[in-house]
Structure formats: structure tokens, C-alpha cells
Amino acid sequence: MAREKQVTITDIARSLNTTVSTVSRALSNHPSIGVEMKKKVEEAARKLNYRPNVLAANLRRGNTKTIGMIVPLINRHFFANVIAGVDEVLHREGYNLLICQTSESLQREKEVIENLIQNRIEGIVMSLSKESFVSNHIKKVLDYGIPLVQFDRVSADLDVNKVVNDNFNGSYGAVSHLIEQGCRRIAHFGGMFPINIYSERLRGYKQALADSGLNFDNSLIFENVLTQEDGYALTINLLQSDSCPDGLFSASDMSALGALLAVNKYGSTLKKHLRIAGYANEPFTEFTCPSLTSVEQHSVEMGRAAATMLLDEINHSSAERIHKTVTIPAQLFIRNSSLK
Amino acid sequence: MAREKQVTITDIARSLNTTVSTVSRALSNHPSIGVEMKKKVEEAARKLNYRPNVLAANLRRGNTKTIGMIVPLINRHFFANVIAGVDEVLHREGYNLLICQTSESLQREKEVIENLIQNRIEGIVMSLSKESFVSNHIKKVLDYGIPLVQFDRVSADLDVNKVVNDNFNGSYGAVSHLIEQGCRRIAHFGGMFPINIYSERLRGYKQALADSGLNFDNSLIFENVLTQEDGYALTINLLQSDSCPDGLFSASDMSALGALLAVNKYGSTLKKHLRIAGYANEPFTEFTCPSLTSVEQHSVEMGRAAATMLLDEINHSSAERIHKTVTIPAQLFIRNSSLK
DNA sequence: AACATTTACGCAAACGTTTGTTCTTTTATT
DNA sequence: AATAAAAGAACAAACGTTTGCGTAAATGTT
Structure with missing residues (x-):
């Protein structure tokens, strides 16, 4: 508001008894300005503490x-x-x-x-x-x-x-890995499925199951489980159910973390275990106990x-x-x- | 570059047989413009897909x-x-x-x-x-x-x-806590001490020692140990020395993490232990094994x-x-x- | 009915640049 | 020495707004 008067190329021009066009071209090193004039302009600009007003420049040149x-x-x-x-x-x-x-x-x-x-x-x-x-x-x-x-x-x-990100293949790879590790009933914590990244991760999950000849259980798929809290709570439920899965692929590292903590806390007493993979390769995944398998998105x-x-x-x-x-x-x- | 001709208030004015000043005031809901005119202007603006050029406006009004x-x-x-x-x-x-x-x-x-x-x-x-x-x-x-x-x-x-951040008191509190836990020789991994945050953390560290009557050992203070790698390597050195500290206050969670990993790996074989506190309360601190004491900066x-x-x-x-x-x-x- | 006031709008300058065009001076060409 | 070309610089318009001021018509006042 109370911005003190700006110094403009007009001021420079006036101080050198020349015109704004010359000053403008001098400052942008235009070939048709003599080297001597350029020196003078640059010096005057420095002396006056001039800063080009890029707003004006942008307006004029249209970008x-x-x-x-x-x-x-x-x-x-x-x-x-x-x-x-x-x-x-x-x-x-x-x-x-x-x-x-x-x-x-x-x-x-x-x-x-x-x-x-x-x-x-x-x-x-x-x-x-x-x-x-x-x-x-x-x-x-x-x-x-x-x-x-x-x-x-x-x-x-x-x-x-x-x-x-190649969500399909990222997901496919993670689930395939769980299967290789011996998982036969793999749950999926997903996001909101209308969103492309989550639908793709779901698709990869399904495809991996199919390609390994595992049958697909809709009751193991959960939409919008993305937070640590949700993952934790839901995993406790799963661990208590009779049809507890033996693997989990989560579309989010946060809910995977929740799951991991739930398993840590209740797994041994309930005599259940879940192998877990998450998605995003959040910095903490390397340091959890156990460390969390995850998919890096670069x-x-x-x-x-x-x-x-x-x-x-x-x-x-x-x-x-x-x-x-x-x-x-x-x-x-x-x-x-x-x-x- | 090849930006198609912008539609401006001039276009709106022309389409309504009025002037730019009227259009401008109408759009900014100026009291001296009739309600009927305002309606017409707004409609024309919508019809022409007009977007104010804030560059021009900013230039004009100087902010x-x-x-x-x-x-x-x-x-x-x-x-x-x-x-x-x-x-x-x-x-x-x-x-x-x-x-x-x-x-x-x-x-x-x-x-x-x-x-x-x-x-x-x-x-x-x-x-x-x-x-x-x-x-x-x-x-x-x-x-x-x-x-x-x-x-x-x-x-x-x-x-x-x-x-x-109250680096002095944050640091003071963390070190005091270590002392309460029984530490008597506390090392400090710092940043570059000319930087205020690191000098303050160092100051808090020294003050906490002094207030507890612990004597201060310059050989336990390390400048510019901020990364996980540096923390890890340095901690291994410390664990191997005869004058190994029993506590560590690090100005960085990353180097604290390095220290923690080093202790996990070599602590038991070398029969040494370090109680550790870091700074910044990085998200991973909650999940390391053991979880990492740290200072939150809000x-x-x-x-x-x-x-x-x-x-x-x-x-x-x-x-x-x-x-x-x-x-x-x-x-x-x-x-x-x-x-x- | 004569004047004052208000309402609604137009005119034109200004914000600080860039740039096409014109003009003058110097240097090169023959 | 006369002319062409090149170099250097000035003029002026434009970019899209905002805003102070002027003015005509409409309304109010007495």
C-alpha cells in the first residue's frame, strides 16, 4: 500500500537524457544500442536501485x-x-x-x-x-x-x-510377491474405487490372483481404508474372524502400518498372522517392526x-x-x- | 505464445455500447453503476467467457x-x-x-x-x-x-x-530427560554451529548438563552430523571407544536414526548401550525399533x-x-x- | 418553476514495460 | 565526392486494467 514510489526505466531515461525505449533495449542487451549507452544505462540502473517490474513486462508481452x-x-x-x-x-x-x-x-x-x-x-x-x-x-x-x-x-x-504411476503393475507385483510367499487368502485395503489410482491397484490385485489361479473373495476387499486408524481397526476385525486372510495388500502405507501394528499387538494371542505389503514407500516403511514391504512410485x-x-x-x-x-x-x- | 486473443473489458464494453470504465466498475460492483447495467455486464462477461487479467489490474493498482x-x-x-x-x-x-x-x-x-x-x-x-x-x-x-x-x-x-522454534528449551528438555534416565555421559550430534538453530540446541544441551552438575566433555560434541549415514558411522566409532557415552542427543532425527540402527546392530556384541533422543519428531520416529524420542517443532x-x-x-x-x-x-x- | 442534488455513466490518464517505425548520424561503397 | 548502408537512438502505440473527474438526465427541494 504505502509502497514508496517505484523507480522505473523512465527515471533512468530522465537521468541520462534519453528515452525509455533506449533504456529498455539497453537493459535487454538489444543489438541496436551502442555499447557505451548500455554501460551508462546499467550504471544508472544500479545507482538508482532499479528493479524491472515484471508485471508490466508480462502484461506488455503477453506472457x-x-x-x-x-x-x-x-x-x-x-x-x-x-x-x-x-x-x-x-x-x-x-x-x-x-x-x-x-x-x-x-x-x-x-x-x-x-x-x-x-x-x-x-x-x-x-x-x-x-x-x-x-x-x-x-x-x-x-x-x-x-x-x-x-x-x-x-x-x-x-x-x-x-x-x-504404473499402479496396475505395481499392485500386480506386490500381490504376486505375497502369493510367492505362500499367501492364499489376500485381503485388499483400497481407496475410493472411482479414483483411477485405486481402481488400477484393485485391478492389479485381481489380475495377480487370477493369474495364480487363486479365487477371488469379494469379502476381502475393502473400500476407503486409507488411514492408520482404519487399517488398525479393520485388521483387528479380520484377525478375529474365522475366515481370516493370510495376506494383505494395502493401497496405502498408512493403513498397511495400521494393519502391521494390529498384527504386532494381537497376532500372537490370536494365533493369526498376516503378510503385509503397502503402497507408496513412505519414508517410515523402512523402519517399522517388521519393516514394511511397499511399492515405490518415484x-x-x-x-x-x-x-x-x-x-x-x-x-x-x-x-x-x-x-x-x-x-x-x-x-x-x-x-x-x-x-x- | 500463440495465445488466442484475450477477451477484455473492452470487448464487453463494445458489445454493450458502453465504456470500459463502466464495465470495470460494474464488475467490481461499484455503487455508482445501475443495477440493470450490472446485470447486463455480468451476462455479457459470462457469454464472452471473460476472465479478468489480474496482471493488468495489479499493475494499475500497484499491488x-x-x-x-x-x-x-x-x-x-x-x-x-x-x-x-x-x-x-x-x-x-x-x-x-x-x-x-x-x-x-x-x-x-x-x-x-x-x-x-x-x-x-x-x-x-x-x-x-x-x-x-x-x-x-x-x-x-x-x-x-x-x-x-x-x-x-x-x-x-x-x-x-x-x-x-524454542530450540534452547527443546534441547534442554531432551537432555534433561536423558539425564533423568540415568545418562551421565551424553554425546551431541549437532548441525553447523553458526546456524542459529544448531547453536541454540547446543546451548540447551550444555545448560542442561551444567544444571545437573554434569561436567562437559568437548570430545562428545560433533558438528555437522545430520544424516543417517554420518550418525551411523560415528556411532559405531563411539561404541568401539573406551570412553563410550551412555546417552546421545542429536539435533537431527536422521542422525539419531543412524545411531539407533548402529546400536541395534553392534550394541549387544560390544556390550554397550546408548539412550537416544533426536530432534524434529519426524514421522518415522514413532515406528522405529525402539521408537525414537524426539522434539516436536509444531x-x-x-x-x-x-x-x-x-x-x-x-x-x-x-x-x-x-x-x-x-x-x-x-x-x-x-x-x-x-x-x- | 427554478434550482440543488443525486444517479448513472462517459472521458481520459495512468500503471511500467516492449516493440514497430521513423529519424539522424556515422561509416562503407563506388 | 556522391550515395548507399549501417548504426544508434527517439517517437509513439500498445498491453488490460483502475480511477479521478466531468456531465447529462433524473429526482428532490423550496
Whole structure:
């Protein structure tokens, strides 16, 4: 508000008895300005403590060098790492990153999208909130001609650039591993199945069972068990039931952790055991007792890939582009929780 | 680049045979515009798929509603949480957050500061990189009249708003706890001592020893032992020495974890034991074997406090302000690693 | 009925740049 | 020495808003 008068190129021009156009070109090292004039301008700029106003520049030339990023929660390990990957390649190319979090709310997602458009960001990389089953608000981005790449939680019904973890194979590998370890009744703690990542993990789970000739028991599949608490409570139930499973593949490390703690606490007294595998390879999985088998998603790499795709679309904006889906391989980290 | 012609208030004005000023005021619900005109403008805006160009608006009215945030690493648990806290209060007040990471490089820190100034952010909340022992580049921010609040790693020699964890008391409490548990020779794994947080933790450590009448052994203090690897290697050395300590207070959970793993592996064969406490209360501390005693820093709360201070300075910009330091209490989480 | 006030809107300048065009001076070409 | 070309710099418009001021018509006051 009470910002003291900015010093502008007009001030520089006046101090040198020249014009703004000359100063502007001098500062951007334009060839048609003499080397002597450039020196003088640079010195005057320094002396006056001048800072270019990039708002004005952006307005004039019609591009902000910034791209918008939308994540459900900024401080989740996974998202923070994707952000880091995105920032890495974007910063290298001179772009700024405007980061917004939706807090898993569709309403907020709509708001931040509007906000980003109005801020004239040049592209968006985003992951959907848990409530985002519709995609009208995403279409607005496309209608406005803004390059978009979705990552992780993506819109199944939208033809846009996407980068996703190979949830199917990640899941398939984890479940196959449990089977190899002797599991015959494997439970699955999933997320909300309409969301692509969770449906894919479920699909991988089913396929692995099928390919091993194990029959599939719907009563062993649980939707929306993603937290430590839910995993803990549900596992206690399972351990007490007569048809207790002997393995668990969880779509979330948190609920896998809950399960692990439940087994630690009640397993021996109930004479039941569960071999467990989780998903996401959260930092703690290495240190639990026993250590937790999990699937690494290479989140930083996902961020890099997303940013690279976006930049590519921004730079080679051939009218109608073909939208690709980049799949980042999943990697199973076998630890003690799943071993015999 | 090939951005299709923007639709502007000029287009709206033309479509209604009125002027841009009327449209502008109508859109911002100015009282001197008739209700009927407002309706027409809003409808035309919707019909034309108009989005205000906030760049232009910002340029004109001389304020961007965005503040800059500078962190060493965006995907560290601690920083990600502070960011979340900052974003929470800033978003609530209608501000955008431009986040930059320095990757612990002073050079990058200088660059992003310049960049933020040039983007005319209205304030900065930042934590220093590990290389930032000088503060000329920070002074530029102040010289330019930009409200600044530093958090966590702050400049000792600068009179600015700060919010810091109570590192002294956090450390003091942890060491006192170790002493209560019977430790008599307590080692300290520290960071780089010129950095305020690490010097404070060292100070708390020394004070706790002194207050318990324990004598202080310089050979038990180690600078810059912050990683799991360093903690692990160093602890093995300690376990093998004849003057092995019986306790360890680490300024980092990572090196505390390394120590814990080293003790797990070699403690029994070497017939040595260490009670351990770390700092930061990283998510994994709860799940290690044994679980790791640590000090919680309330990172989200730090972020909220920092943002609140910043907003306060922005809004009540009385020419010369008194700069405060807000101290967030530390909280000791006692777990098994430190118990007898 | 004459004037004052209010309501609703138009005019034009300003924010700080960038950039196409024009103009003057210097240097090269013949 | 006359002319063409190149170099260096100035002019002015434009980017899309906001906002102070002016003004016509409508309403209120006496």
C-alpha cells in the first residue's frame, strides 16, 4: 500500500537524457544500442536501485513466465516430492511455480483454477482432489487454451496429458510377491474405487490372483481404508474372524502400518498372522517392526516428467496436439513384513 | 505464445455500447453503476467467457496479492508443513503464494530473492539456506521496503520479524530427560554451529548438563552430523571407544536414526548401550525399533505464525515497525529409545 | 418553476514495460 | 565526392486494467 514510489526505466531515461525505449533495449542487451549507452544505462540502473517490474513486462508481452500447480495437500510426502520434481525442471527453464492446494475439496479446486487462469499462468500441472469426480471445471482450463498435465489422480474421461504411476503393475507385483510367499487368502485395503489410482491397484490385485489361479473373495476387499486408524481397526476385525486372510495388500502405507501394528499387538494371542505389503514407500516403511514391504512410485521423477510434458506442450503448441500418458514404472521394495 | 486473443473489458464494453470504465466498475460492483447495467455486464462477461487479467489490474493498482516464500528444500517434512501453515492463513486472506526453493544454495537464494522482488510480491517469508552466513542479499529486501519474516533458520544479525522454534528449551528438555534416565555421559550430534538453530540446541544441551552438575566433555560434541549415514558411522566409532557415552542427543532425527540402527546392530556384541533422543519428531520416529524420542517443532503452527506476522506488517505498515521474534514452544515426545 | 442534488455513466490518464517505425548520424561503397 | 548502408537512438502505440473527474438526465427541494 504505502509502497514508496517505484523507480522505473523512465527515471533512468530522465537521468541520462534519453528515452525509455533506449533504456529498455539497453537493459535487454538489444543489438541496436551502442555499447557505451548500455554501460551508462546499467550504471544508472544500479545507482538508482532499479528493479524491472515484471508485471508490466508480462502484461506488455503477453506472457507471465509462471505455471500453476494444484495438489490436494502440499505437505504430503508424495505431493511434496512431485512438487520438487516439477520445480526442478521448471526453475531450470526460468519459470516460476504458483502452488495451490485444494485440501481435497472440489470447491477449492474450482476456485484455484479460476485464480490461476486469471493470473494468466501459462500451464497447469495438477492432481485431482478426492471429491473431483466431475471435470467441467477442468474443461474450462482446456477451453481457455491453457496447456494442462494431470498426474497421479487423473480424469479418466478427459483427453489431456497425463503422467501416472504404473499402479496396475505395481499392485500386480506386490500381490504376486505375497502369493510367492505362500499367501492364499489376500485381503485388499483400497481407496475410493472411482479414483483411477485405486481402481488400477484393485485391478492389479485381481489380475495377480487370477493369474495364480487363486479365487477371488469379494469379502476381502475393502473400500476407503486409507488411514492408520482404519487399517488398525479393520485388521483387528479380520484377525478375529474365522475366515481370516493370510495376506494383505494395502493401497496405502498408512493403513498397511495400521494393519502391521494390529498384527504386532494381537497376532500372537490370536494365533493369526498376516503378510503385509503397502503402497507408496513412505519414508517410515523402512523402519517399522517388521519393516514394511511397499511399492515405490518415484514421485520426484513423476514431477520431472509432468513438467517436461507441460513445457513441451507450451513450446511446440501445434494447434491440435496428441495427448500422451506417461507411465512411471513402479518398484517393489521387499521388506520383512511380507516374508515368511 | 500463440495465445488466442484475450477477451477484455473492452470487448464487453463494445458489445454493450458502453465504456470500459463502466464495465470495470460494474464488475467490481461499484455503487455508482445501475443495477440493470450490472446485470447486463455480468451476462455479457459470462457469454464472452471473460476472465479478468489480474496482471493488468495489479499493475494499475500497484499491488499483486501474492507473497513469496523461500525454503531450502520444498520436500522436507518440516518445510512442507511450514508451507502448509503459511498457505492456510494466506489463502484465507486472498493471497497467492509463490514458493521458491534454494536447494541449500546461497547463490540460488540470491537469485530467487531478486526474482521475487521483480515480481513485486508484497512480502517474503523465508528460511535461510545452509550457506547463508552473510545477509547482504537479505538487506536488499528490507531496503526495497518489502515486509519480511524469517523462520527457523534466521539471521542473527538482522532486525526483522522472526518465528523460531524454542530450540534452547527443546534441547534442554531432551537432555534433561536423558539425564533423568540415568545418562551421565551424553554425546551431541549437532548441525553447523553458526546456524542459529544448531547453536541454540547446543546451548540447551550444555545448560542442561551444567544444571545437573554434569561436567562437559568437548570430545562428545560433533558438528555437522545430520544424516543417517554420518550418525551411523560415528556411532559405531563411539561404541568401539573406551570412553563410550551412555546417552546421545542429536539435533537431527536422521542422525539419531543412524545411531539407533548402529546400536541395534553392534550394541549387544560390544556390550554397550546408548539412550537416544533426536530432534524434529519426524514421522518415522514413532515406528522405529525402539521408537525414537524426539522434539516436536509444531511446524504447521510456525507457518501460521509467520504468515500472520507478515500480514500484520503488510496491513499496519506504520513507517518504522518494531520487529518481534515469536517463539514456538518445543514439545518432547518420550519414546522407548531414551528409556531405561 | 427554478434550482440543488443525486444517479448513472462517459472521458481520459495512468500503471511500467516492449516493440514497430521513423529519424539522424556515422561509416562503407563506388 | 556522391550515395548507399549501417548504426544508434527517439517517437509513439500498445498491453488490460483502475480511477479521478466531468456531465447529462433524473429526482428532490423550496
